Amino acid sequence: MSPAAARRWRWQRLGLNVLAVLIAVAAWHVAALWKDNLLVFPTPGTSLSALRDVLSEGDQRHQLVITLRRVIVGFALGSALGVVIGSLIGSVRSVALTLEPVVHFLRSVTPVAWIVPATIWLGVGEGSLRFIVVYATVFPVTINTLAGLAQVPVNKVRMARTFGASRLRIYRSIIVPSAVPYIVTGMRLSLGYSFMSVVAAEMVAGKDGIGYLIYNSRIFFDTATMFAGIILLGAAGLVFDKIFSVAAHRGLARFYAGQVNT
Numbered sequence: 001m002s003p004a005a006a007r008r009w010r011w012q013r014l015g016l017n018v019l020a021v022l023i024a025v026a027a028w029h030v031a032a033l034w035k036d037n038l039l040v041f042p043t044p045g046t047s048l049s050a051l052r053d054v055l056s057e058g059d060q061r062h063q064l065v066i067t068l069r070r071v072i073v074g075f076a077l078g079s080a081l082g083v084v085i086g087s088l089i090g091s092v093r094s095v096a097l098t099l100e101p102v103v104h105f106l107r108s109v110t111p112v113a114w115i116v117p118a119t120i121w122l123g124v125g126e127g128s129l130r131f132i133v134v135y136a137t138v139f140p141v142t143i144n145t146l147a148g149l150a151q152v153p154v155n156k157v158r159m160a161r162t163f164g165a166s167r168l169r170i171y172r173s174i175i176v177p178s179a180v181p182y183i184v185t186g187m188r189l190s191l192g193y194s195f196m197s198v199v200a201a202e203m204v205a206g207k208d209g210i211g212y213l214i215y216n217s218r219i220f221f222d223t224a225t226m227f228a229g230i231i232l233l234g235a236a237g238l239v240f241d242k243i244f245s246v247a248a249h250r251g252l253a254r255f256y257a258g259q260v261n262t
Helices: 003-035 044-056 058-091 093-107 111-122 126-150 154-162 167-205 210-220 223-261
Strands: none
Touching (some): 003 044, 044 058, 044 223, 058 093, 058 126, 058 223, 093 126, 111 126, 126 167, 167 210, 210 223
8 A cells, every 4th residue: 555545544544433433422412312311311511521520630530540550450460371371271281181171161250250259358459459350351362372372383383393493493483473463462352351340340349440430420320420431431441452552563563574584
């Protein structure tokens, strides 16, 4: 694609994104007017006003920082653990026979089901909340790591061994390049799960954070603040996903460029 065509495509994509947002906001506004009860279903304008109030107050702003910190820590720990578990299952047969059934069993259980047990074991606070985020994050990365290892070309590995390549050389030159795109995809999925799980955990077992802010707003029947929290979470998730996507794209491009040069 030529530079001019690429620029046109970027502008077209931006225009379509803006159009989609405008349509969604218009539909929201019409639905709120049809409901005709702003206390139950606030309009976009009322919700944006509440969002401005949330962002203008230091204590309320801090709730977002707390939630994002939990997402980042839980996502990092869960992703690292997922890569390790997936690599062990994919590389060591005895580990696969032992852990793979456990992984498939646990990944079928929603993180929400573990919130109450986690609070009993770890108490109400950071420990239980981070446990839930790690739990939500680890399995998509584990499964995608396994999928990536399954795509490793066996013929190339055998050929490399025939020519006397070391295990480290095979791992670096064949196994990692095959598995990395799958791992990155799993991490991107897990990033979204991190946001979803932390909100649920904060609603049930948190004393602060955006999830707690949304849930606590029910006491005053403040649906505008609830919607403000939802908008804030969606915007934060969108920004984080975009940052991760761009960083992953550039990182993979440099990684494979380095593979070609070695």
